[in-house]
Amino acid sequence: MGPAFLHAVLHDVGAGVLTVDTSGRITFANPWAEHLLGRSQERMRGHDVHDLLHRRHDGSPVPRERCSMLAPLREGGSGELGSEEYFLRADGTTVPIIWSTTPLRVAGRKAGMVIVFHDFSLQREAEERAAAHTAALEALTDRLNLVADVSAALMSTVDASGMSRRLLPLLVPGMGDWAALDLCPTGSGEGERIAVHSARDGERPVYLEEPLPPLSEESRRAVERRLSGDEPVRVTAGELTADPDAPLAAPLRTLFDRLGGRSAVVVPLSTRQRFFGTLAVGRAGPSPAHADSEVRVLSDIGRRLGMALDNVRLYHEQRNVAETMQRQLLAPLPQVDRLRMAARYLPAQSAMEIGGDWYDAFLLSDGITALVIGDVVGHDRQAAAHMAEVRNMLRALAWDHQEPPSVIMRRLDEAVTHTSDAPMATLVFARVEGEEGGPWQLHWVTAGHPPPLLVTGEGDTRFLTGGHGPLIGMSSVLHLGLSWPDAYEDLPPHSTLLLYTDGLVESRGRSIDLGLAKLRHHAAILARRMAEQTVDDFCDELLARIDPRGDDVALLALRMPAAGAGAPGDTTPPPPRQSPYSPAAPDRAAPGSTVERPEVRDPTRAARPE
Known part of the structure; x- marks a missing residue:
């Protein structure tokens, strides 16, 4: 070598x-x-x-x-x-x-x-490029995770305020030092700041969640012009100071003053058809202004939030239509002597809030009070339409024929089978018979329905299992020749009769036997307070205790007067008048009734949390 x-x-x-x-x-x-x-x-x-x-x-x-x-x-x-x-x-x-x-x-x-x-420069450049790529991927991953979390928050509720309070903490402090959501309906000079979140120890400055100062027509149009596109608008504290009358100055000035601010991004919340308001995300202190990539992320979140708010609007509009339809289908309660009645209706937990459950109470041609509770198969508008058919048939037959409930049921079964496409239905049809002052007696039949519950003033309870027969629409179709036997039961003074649909006592997580036992247990406890409670109070507390979920619930309660109350010569004062509230539409009244029926807030909503 x-x-x-x-x-x-x-x-x-x-x-x-x-x-x-x-x-x-x-x-x-x-x-x-x-x-x-x-x-x-x-x-x-x-x-x-x-x-x-x-x-x-x-x-x-x-x-x-x-x-x-x-x-x-x-x-x-x-x-x-x-x-x-x-x-x-x-x-x-x-x-x-x-x-x-x-x-x-x-x-x-x-x-x-x-x-x-x-x-080493080439290797170092490669390492720097790799580090930059890694950082970019991490930033992209963080933003994708943010968008995924935002999407989950937007889908978690159909309440705009609750949605906003879940959303804003996801944006702070990652996207800004504070964030605020303002709802400003188009065509109105007024708006409302429904949610604010700040990075200061994760606080929620509730003092800033308030109605916004009304804007003049000119100012409102200026704001709409500034936010007319889909793109966010950048605003700095210097711009607000230099031009106090700028379109966005009024809603942003308070946020900048109270939470600190050097810059902010204002994102319009809208769809093609409607403008809902703005999402503002601000930075304070030494924080730099938002980078272009961050503005793009906020713009995407704004579009998602706009669509979610539009879905909330559509949901509530649909629910209001369904609720109005349901109330039009449900019957107002008549005022009969010293009898006192109350009714409640809880829709299934769905957007349509309409179904086949119903209650009814009306006076027959012979002066007898008729009570009905029923359930047509289904939980949608078709079920509600079939329910109205069956209810009206039953009303007409009961009015036109002064016959026992068993005969009325046979006539109804044949009429439903041959003149309607309604599916099978369960129901209880009862006559409350007796002279004014008593004694009173219940005369009834049951068509495949849960039995009525009788609760005495002493707290004794028993299900009235007599008078049981097949479902409506089954006997005639199958040519079974079945019948509905008439049943009778005395109604003691101060007792309460409960008619209800299966949604009160049955659910996916509870068998009907357990549900019936629970109903009987709570009714017995409440019966001991009857002297202190109206029949409306009884229904409301019973629903609050049972807290039914998942299916429609209809409930009809009848409170019997004291023995001899209302008889000739009786001088005892009558009980308080029957509550004007019922689930029926507020502008409706029972036939022959002169009782004014103002719109009353539904007290049962407190018994079923959202």
Whole structure:
């Protein structure tokens, strides 16, 4: 292996190679070292390697005592490795290097050392690019996770205020130091700030959640023009100070003053058909203004929020239509002597809130009070339409034929079978018979329906299981020849009769037997307070205790008067008048009734949390 071979290796090794003597002076430089440093071997030979080449990143000298490359010469070590070093090129620039040193021995004597180095800039640029890509991916992942969390929050409720209070904490502090949501309906000069969240210890400044100052027509139009597009609007504190009458100054000034603000992004919340309001996300103190990428994310969140608010609007409109339809189908209660009645209707937990359950109470042509509770198969508008058919048939048959309930049921079964496409239905049809002052008797039949519950004033309870027969629409269709036997039961003074649909006593998580036992238990407890409660109070507390869920619930309760109350010669004062409230539409009244029926807030809503 001669000198030519060694020269070829050093020439083509692909790395810079320098040799230095024991004093640190350069004795040899291969061609690759000349290329990397922009210096010829002749110009480097004899110069101290540290003084000539070793520099910091900015080109300033490195103290000799801190030069790790010279360690083998100072300490006689076996060699060193390093990467955070720079060599000075001939043009005054620096080149980052990765290097290694090896002691050089000739004939067994220490002759200096060899320095092998590579240009580390390409690798460093690759690492920096990789780090930048990693950071960009992490930022993208964070924003995708944010958008996913936002979407989940927007789908979690159909209440705009609750939706906003779930959304804003997701934006603070990641997207800003505070966030606020304003609802400003189109065509109105008034708006409302329904939610605010601040980064100060995660506070919710409820004092800022309030109606916004009304805008003049000109100001309102200016705001709509500024937010007419889908793009967010950037606002700075300086702009608000310079132009106090700017379109967005009025709603933003309070937020900037109370929560601090250097800049904010205001995102319009709208769909193609409707403008709902704005989402404002602000930054205070030393926080920089939002970057373009952050504004794009807020713009996407604004579009999602606008669609969610539109869905909330559609949901409530649909629910209001369904509720109005249901109330029109339900019957108002008649005022009959000293009898007192109450009715409640709880729709299934769905947007339509309409179904086949119903109650009814009306006076017959012979002066008898009729009571009905029923359930047509289904929980939608078709079920409600069928319910109205069956109810009206039953009313007409009961009015036109002064016959026992068993005969009325047979006539109804045949009429439903041959004149309607209504599916099968369950119901209880009862006559409350007796002279004014009593005694009173219940005369009834049951068509596949849960039995009525009789609750005495002393707290005794029993289900009235007599009079049981097939469902309406089953006997005639199948030609079974089944019938409904008439049943009778005395109604003691101060007792309460409960008619109800299966939604009160049955659910997916509870069998009907357990539900009936629960109904009987709570009714017995409440019966001992009857002297202190109206029949309306009784129904409301019973629903609150049972808390039915999942299916429609109809409930009809009849409270019997004291013995002899209302009879000729009776001077005792009558009980309080029957409550004007019922689930029926407020502008309807029972036939022949003169009782005014103002719209009353539904007290049963407190019994069923959203």
